[in-house]
Amino acid sequence: MRIGVLTGGGDCPGLNAVIRAVAKSLIHHGHCEVVGILDGFEGLMGDAPRTRPLGWGDVSGILHIGGTILGTSNSANPLKDDATLAQVGRNVRALGLDGVVAIGGDGTMSIAHGLRAVGLNAVGVPKTIDNDIAHCERSFGFDTAVATATDALRRIESTAYSHHRVMIVETMGRHAGWLALESGIASAADVILLPEIDYGLEAVIARCRAREQRQRYTIVCIGEGAKERGGSLTVRERVEYSPDPVRLGGVGHVLRERLQPHLKSEVRATVLGHVQRGGDPTPFDRVLATRFGHHAARLVIEGRFGRMVTLQGGRIGSVAIADVANTQRTVPPDHELLAMARDIGVCLGE
Structure with missing residues (x-):
């Protein structure tokens, strides 16, 4: 053959x-x-x-x-x-x-x-x-991307606690939250926001304010397909004729703009982007x-x-x-990792 x-x-x-x-x-x-x-x-x-x-x-x-x-x-x-x-x-x-x-x-x-x-x-x-x-x-490829994102989150944490900031890290994943969920858990993120769970801004603000009083910094891991309750997806660009014409990206910066007026801490956002695809x-x-x-x-x-x-x-x-063909596997609402995250005090924006 x-x-x-x-x-x-x-x-x-x-x-x-x-x-x-x-x-x-x-x-x-x-x-x-x-x-x-x-x-x-x-x-x-x-x-x-x-x-x-x-x-x-x-x-x-x-x-x-x-x-x-x-x-x-x-x-x-x-x-x-x-x-x-x-x-x-x-x-x-x-x-x-x-x-x-x-x-x-x-x-x-x-x-x-x-x-x-x-x-x-x-x-x-x-x-x-x-x-x-x-x-x-x-x-x-997923295991490597989780390792890369986790390493980035841990490195950003050192800046967060040094400057007492809220640091938002945006991962890839499109409409599925697996990458944000696993890298967020692996890096001990305080807030993990997924495409499968529309987040409430007030819940995120409350968690950040509580940490301002204690640890004085907060790590937020957000998947690129996440959106605020009642809001819409953050679209970076549209590509004609592509099998995936809608390219997401920039939701971390959107969240930063929404959070900053409500917090004393400075809020910064980092989009990891294609570094998650690269490397051995x-x-x-x-x-x-x-x-x-x-x-x-x-x-x-x-x-x-x-x-x-x-x-x-x-x-x-x-x-x-x-x-x-034409299907996707997203994080189910009853997945054990979601239950575990809630039980150990991670804010999922609910």
Whole structure:
């Protein structure tokens, strides 16, 4: 078989570990030829496909390296019109692909599902620092992002207590609060605000005022998709034709402006941004990404296309890509981490 591999959506620690595991498993166990598709689905959308070979030596020594050797795009959408879709079909046939391993988030899975229309068989590998892919309890890249955000929060705390400030730290995560929740708990944040729970400004003010009287500083961790009760999302920009056209960001600065008139302490906001996507993956993510890549290769070899690799109950398995497309996994209201946070005195803005 001749199998393509691509990485779609935002970059993420662990992508190269997946590419390595997929290619080596397909070459060694499946006796396949492996082709890397450059810059995600964008590599299939032009007048001619853009690819590179993925032989054994091409994927050696990349396990620990962040980013993706194939490049990626979070704005390429081959489903945007019939002409583009038809061109993708021609490129797939020109490459002689028997299938493709698509590594990405819910947007990538939605596109992979839609490309069945031009005969592209796909196996999906879930990738996101947001940890928001349906039917998958832990995606690679998330552990690294939590570690990065936690380190940033701890460093900001030293400034907070030195200057007696309220320090707001905004994490990524889009409409899911997993990253803010876990990094907030890991860094002992005093206030954690999530997209799943609209916060009351008065509750946040009350917590900050109480800490002004005691510790004299407050750490607030807020997910980019959080919003005040009765308010709206903070949109940074809109990108035409992107599978995810609405880009969030800046809610930390909005909260700072709302809080400052009510507090004696100076309020500062820091948006962590893309630093959360970068850097080498943690050992946990390297192992998880390798497990995902290996299982994806096994699905290809067995001819089980239309499936996405998952982790459920600590075990690697798979689900239909159709069940993942256009869905998200958010923090449920009865999740144990929320109950624990409340019990140890963390303010969730309620």
